[in-house]
Amino acid sequence: NSWTLALAGAATDLERHPSDFGRLYAGIGDLIVRNENGVYRSTDAGASWAPINGPWESDGDGVGRVELAIAPSNPNVLYVGIQDGYNVRGTDGGLLGLWRTDDAWDPTPSWTRIDVTETDNGTGNHGYCGYNPAFNSLTEQCWYDHELIVDPTNPDILYAGGIALWKYNGTSWSEVSHLVDRPEEGIHADQHTMAWAGNRLLVGNDGGIWSSTDGGATWEDHNTNLAITQFYEGAIHPEDPFFAVGGAQDNGSMRWNGPPTGWRWVLGGDGADNVFSRSNPDTDWALSFQSLAIRRTRNAGASFERADIGINKNGAAFISRFEQCPADENVVIAG
Template sequence: MRKVLLTVGLLTLAALISWASPFISKAALSIFTDDDPDIPRTWKNVMSKEEYMLRRVEHIALLRGIGTGLPFNPALRMQAIQQLDEQQGRLLAATGAPEGTSAAGEQSQSNLSAAAISGTWTPIGPFPIPNGQTVGVSTPVSGRTVAIAVHPTNPEIAYVGTAQGGLYRTTNGGATWVPLMDNALSLAIGTVVIAPSNPEVVFVGTGEQSFSADSFFGVGMYRIENASSASPTIVGPINRDGANNDVLSGRAIGEILVHPTNPNIIFVSSTSGIGGIGPATPSSLPNRGLFRSTNALSASPTFTKLAVTAIGVGENRNVVDLAMEPGNPDRIIASVVGTAALATTPPTPADNGGLFLTTNALAPIPTFTKTLDIAGTTSTATRTELAINKVGGTVTVYAASAFGTGSVYRSTDGGQSWTLMVDNNFCNPQCFYDICIDVDPTNANRVYLGGSPALPFGISSNGGASFTSSSTGLHVDSHSIAVAPSNPQVIYFGSDGGIYRSNNAGGTWTSLSNSTYSATQFMSVALHPTDPNFTIGGTQDNGTNMIRFDGTWRRTDFGDGGYAAIDQSSSATGVTMYHTYFNSNAAGGSVMGYAFSEDANAFENWAFRGCQIAGTGNGITCSDSVLFYAPLETGPGTPNTVYYGSDRLYRSDNKGLVNVVVSQAPIEVN
């Protein structure tokens, strides 16, 4: 989870003992983390998860050159990638070097010297992070995994989409993974689906639809042919309508449905991309909604927009999920997120979210009817994910909704009417981000539910009336559950910690984040001055990680990792290092500063330099305005001078013990 790293409760405890402890001990931390390996429950009273993510996206947008509240053009990134590819091609042609990417390296950097001078990069890991922040026991983790599709007849074949690591395929049940879309114009994957009538055809939607403040936009859809072969063909991006207008770029793909017998016919829903709840808004974006293609296998597929709400085809609404009755492509349920009034064309009035049903989806102009109203105008209140089952003639649909901070509805008539089964707060406090659900294809009463830390993975055997947690070894922040159609005992699960598998219907779990799966999102990296092995770097929701002197990886600190720095006067066998967590000046819960360690094998025992809760600490003031990741850098001197930035610049020449303001205070008044 994108979590607060230094806990309010722990910091209050530190204050009560006169700030005597030089570091935050693992034992003390555990007092507050029994229900969440990343964040204490006490912090939730200080700052909402949405505010946390909002601050995070402001910082990431700043690094991308996107000003807060200012429009940007998503096509610029695509143009830059295409230009980079052209430059690389010219360079390789001039040097005569072969084009391609080297195989995954070992945990050691000993193979770095093998990288060709032509510019080939050698991956060094982590493959995976060996000691993840997981429930109950520590298991290996990787990065955020948001979409899973399992082969209809072979549970060993699966396709997995990641937040910023592209698409992976396994043909041996997760023992090994192969990246398929590293050269795509977007590595942010929102959904992946296999054509039921031809499993060698896979459709992939780019752009992450999780509504978090760092869910990046996409470029439309890709099609993969001969998908399970050694040489799959990737076609795309596919994003045009019949008039050659781009109707998907800059958005995220919520879901793709494929006709059960004719994969030329598909339905695609689109949602907001980067900053779903954040401040950065792409300019001149196509309206969101539901699209249909009847030539999806052609050389130049096109889409037609369909009307779901009363506004008509001009509507601009987040359609976050879709479900189709098995074997009947005319019956589709669409999940539409609530909206505030928007100055779109045509204007979008404020409206609740809800579930919409059509029974003539193949008609030239399908008719949708709202069958479940979900009160609210935000994704936090109305995001709803769907799962569908058909046994005999009964079509059972489950809807896991953000309403009431986590509610599950069931329909036994194909989405015509709904019954509230449970209101258990399963996704509180981040329902815009953590919702996933699936159902056993052979047993409509066995349902699987994922949400926030309170319920990473739950099992119901009574049709959703109650759920029992089965989360040991899982990383929290649940995004995807996929039951194997041909063997319901096999379940794949995706979260902020990577990819997992159960072979006993969710009873126990095995991490599949292994040496061939690399989805970790690094925010920074710092190198030792003389030893090329020793490196530290901050990651999204997987702590600050290090490569030690022996070339092996380990997570060295908890939570979200930010900036990292290593003193360049460190000895050949020692190290002085720093990193930031998430920073905040929230009233009564400020965290302002950075971590320090000289332990080359440090593990969750870093000393904190700065202010906690209120007042001043090590010369840093809690009331400063500050970025999500406050800038941190080292300068000259022995030891290196440390610079830390809030709305003023601090400098320390004694390893952070005393920080002195060396700029205006504040530097600029907005």
């Protein structure tokens, strides 16, 4: 009926040996560099903890959030992912590194660094949690969305969640969230939790829950009956009340064609303001997303082109506005 503090600090992960609850690993990882940040191990069910040394300690950029994953089929295999802690050095908020040991329970585990350059801009300083492949942009979010899990039967297969979800097969990486190649069939951005139910991988992110039984090749959406989308703005087709577009928080811009079709994703980002052409509303729309990024389509969303060239976006709000002139559809004011 009571709790005892066994290990102080910002606990960011806790992993147990699959067949021996007495053996545990913990990550202490405040996003700001702290003396207590690091990897810890217990062999007495958490009654006491000892720090585990690794290459991350000699990296002058500093340890931030710590994520861990033990291989269910071989608990000697442990993966450690560490955020570059905030200390005005290195790539604060990016990925300090990803390491693997095959002797997790030895007195002094040995570590091998895993190359993550395929998951970012080729530097490896940002990694799977500091790079957004959908926008080809550096987004240092390892303090926010960072999760690891190992395949239940193959210790060489690792899933690493950041903005996208990446799969490592022991030699190379692939982006299995499909944010780039087919986003309408993939999963939402910003991965936070993963679990196995048999051979089914369940992933929780900023958009809800998805699952895959084929290693991320295809996904099942478990959110179709959850009415939780937050819309910033919307527009209705000038002639068809069953045709609308809306910009949603962290869910991009979506198109609605009434029942039974419902809502269909058309453009990414944090969806914002949008307008229909009054002369060609079936095919011509302008949609926007965060920081006043405006895109135009002339083929009902099959493709988009930039419509914001020339706008000075200095000081633009995260969700900015634009409105269409009622007398001339080609005149739009934005700010």
